[in-house]
Amino acid sequence: MFTSWVQRFLCSPLPRLLIRRNPGASINISPSIPGSITHVSGKLTLLEKGLVLSSLSFLAIESLRRKRKNAVVHASIKVEDIKEQADYLHGNGEMEKLYEFLTQYKDSEDPEILWRFARACREISQLGNITPDEKKRVVYESHDFAKKALEKDGLCWAAHKWYGICLSDVGEYEGIKVKIGNAYKIRDHFQRAIELNPKDATTIHLIGLWIYMFADMPWYQKKIASTLFAATPSVQYDEALEYFQKAEEAEPNFYSKNHLYLGKTYLKLKNKELAVYWLTKAKDYPARTEEDQQVHKEAADILKSLGK
Structure with missing residues (x-):
């Protein structure tokens, strides 16, 4: 493309006129290809050099602009590819591969990649073979x-x-006061997530879990909460149950932990029949992650204590 442009330029009347006025310059035109140029020789005047250099500069700038535009498009496509691959690995429970894959993009400025990397770190922190120091680092x-x-x-x-999930995890290392003090921040982020995406079953479950934890809080933690907040949340197990049920309605059979807490909540509400039903579902849920395995064990232990 560049060569053809130079050929058209040098064959145009203006350069030919300039070269005729400069006897030291010549153009060799290929006889086999009409309008083609094989060689330009001789000395050009300053004006002629300026015209050629200006034209070349324009072409260079245009070429750079097009490359940058193409780079933006390429980057956009690449982000989509990264997201797709990350979600595929996460969906298959390949957490170590997921973490390794996303580590190479940890300097990204794209929020969609950043939260996926946060998710990968969190999943790694849940693995049973991780050391305490490494767990703290990835948390x-x-x-x-x-x-x-x-x-x-x-x-x-x-x-x-x-962010709500990770803020809760960090609380395990910051002490009980910080953990309880962050409780409302955590809830607010979960509620904002639901406002932005009302159909996400996991976030609905997390609100239910937040309520359950406050309802199940030991007396000494409630005393700490009363010193940190003007009023501690007055929550009941039946409120938590509503969110666990809504999560199941939004995406049936989506999460073993939701089954577990449905069972535990029904136990708190003295409904043993439904408690056994949901605990059995939690125990029989296909284990894709180590968290699923932990849920299996807890559900099985509770069922055993119930004589099931």
Whole structure:
């Protein structure tokens, strides 16, 4: 394309006129290809050089602009590919491969990649073969990346969800006062995630879990909460049950932990029959992750204590 443009330029009347006025310059035209140029020789005047250099500069700028435009399109496609591959690995429970894959994109500025990396870090922290020091490192790493995703896009529902989850995890290392003190922040992020995406079953479950934890809080933690808040939340197990049921309605059979807490909540409400039903579902849920395995064990232990 560039060569053909130069050929058209040098064959136009203006350069030919300039070269005729400069006897030291010549153009060789290929006899076999009409209008083609094989060689340009001789000395050009300053004006002629300026015309050629200006034209070349214009072409260089145009070429750079097009490359940048193509790079933006390529980057956009690449982000979609990264998201698709990350979700595929997560869906298959391949958490170590997921973490390894997303580590190479940890410097990304895209919130969709950042919250997925936070999710990968959090999943790694749940693995049974991880050392305590490594677990702590990835817990804080997940928190930092979820926070960064939220800073990049405050309207990203998944960033709110994962920031709430990661903020809760960090509380395990910050002490009981910090953990309880962050409770309302965690709830607010879950509620914002639901506002932005009312159909996400996991976030609905998390609100139910938040209510269950407050309802099930030991007396000494409630006393700490009363010193931190003007009023501690007055919540009941039946409120938690409503959210667990809504999560199941939004996406049936989506999460072993939702089954587990449906069973545990029914036990708190003295409904043994439904408790056994949901605990059995939790125990029989296909184990894709180590969290599923932990749920299986807890459900099986509760059922055993019930004589089932």
